[in-house]
Amino acid sequence: EVQLVESGGGLVQPGRSLRLSCTASGFTFGDYAMSWVRQAPGKGLEWVGFIRSKAYGGTTEYAASVKGRFTISRDDSKSIAYLQMNSLKTEDTAVYYCTRVRYYDSSGYYFHYWGQGTLVTVSS
Amino acid sequence: EIVLTQSPGTLSLSPGERATLSCRASQSVSSSYLAWYQQKPGQAPRLLIYGASSRATGIPDRFSGSGSGTDFTLTISRLEPEDFAVYYCQQYETFGQGTKVEIK
Numbered sequence: 001e002v003q004l005v006e007s008g009g010g011l012v013q014p015g016r017s018l019r020l021s022c023t024a025s026g027f028t029f030g031d032y033a034m035s036w037v038r039q040a041p042g043k044g045l046e047w048v049g050f051i052r053s054k055a056y057g058g059t060t061e062y063a064a065s066v067k068g069r070f071t072i073s074r075d076d077s078k079s080i081a082y083l084q085m086n087s088l089k090t091e092d093t094a095v096y097y098c099t100r101v102r103y104y105d106s107s108g109y110y111f112h113y114w115g116q117g118t119l120v121t122v123s124s
Numbered sequence: 125e126i127v128l129t130q131s132p133g134t135l136s137l138s139p140g141e142r143a144t145l146s147c148r149a150s151q152s153v154s155s156s157y158l159a160w161y162q163q164k165p166g167q168a169p170r171l172l173i174y175g176a177s178s179r180a181t182g183i184p185d186r187f188s189g190s191g192s193g194t195d196f197t198l199t200i201s202r203l204e205p206e207d208f209a210v211y212y213c214q215q216y217e218t219f220g221q222g223t224k225v226e227i228k
Contacts, residue, residue, distance in 0.1 A: 037169075045161075045169065047217040063217065097168055104175060108157035110214060112180075114168040 002026040002113045004098045009118030012088055020083040020118060022098030030054060030076035033101035035111060036083050038094035046094075048072075050101055051081065066092075088122045095119050126150055128213050130220035136228040143200040145223045147213035152193045157215050160189055160198045163222075164209045172211075173198065200225075 008020040022034065035050035049062035051072045060072050071084040081098060096118055099111040127150040137143055147158070160173040171180040173189035176196055186201040200207055208227050213220040 044222045045163075045212055045214075045219040047219065061217075102174075104154075104156050108154060108216065110157075110159035110171065110174045111161070111169075112171055112174075114170065116168050 002100065004100065004113055004115035006096060006098050006115045006118035009096065009120045011121045011123065013124050014088060014090055014122055016088055017084070017086045018088065018120060019085070020096055020098075020120070022081040022083075022115060024079045024081070024098075024100070027100070029074075029079035033103070033109070034072075034074060034081040035099045035101050036072060036081075037097045037099055037111065037114075038092075039097070039117075040091075040094045043094075048083070048096070085120070088120075090122050093120060093122045126153060126215060126218050128215060128218050128220035130211075130213060130223045132223060133221075134224045134226060136226050137203055138228045139203050139205055141203050143198075143203055143207070143225055145198040145200075145211055145225070147191075147196040147198070147220050149194045149196070149215065153215050158189070158191070158196050159214045161212045161214065162207075162209050163212065164206075169212065 003025045005023045012018050033052045036048040038046050038048050049072050051060045069087045073082045098115040100113040101109050102112040103109045129148045131146045156175050158176040161169040162172050163169040172183050177189045188199045190197050210222045210224045212222050
């Protein structure tokens, strides 16, 4: 059974940093791209970014709203994906979901499995 | 960047009724790249449909997806109590704003 468990959320002041972890089990983690999607309180879903598998270079892509502040990385030996969030803003307050990405082909993709999410609150 | 517009914003129906949800893209997209998700309060989203019309594992056959080009539809043939939720469409990094299906 595929399981994704996020951790590391909490209350943080604006301008500070936080690192989220996504611990995966039930599949060969290194074979898959992983993505983070967030949801502000009472709002819809917003893609944050993803990291490709090592077979596809392990490269990353980010939403414009977080580019330059957030970094996604992975440790395939531990089956963990990370979201390093720096220079946090109040508008980054959201539940952050870890997802396993599945590609249709070389470009299109969807979010096949989701973790339960971890809440990040940015407030002074 | 593609914009996905879902309608209606809220759909008020009774159990047993048919629900028809729309997702319109701002430009023509490959029909293979459209997915639908269901989200219940306090829960993570769940994949329902991918490739516009393929049901994910374990999804009941009362859920069906259709469409191509810029217009896509999620149909729930007969609403069950557990189907009242918010539904999102997605293509690449873009999500629609969601349609809430509520009990009338």
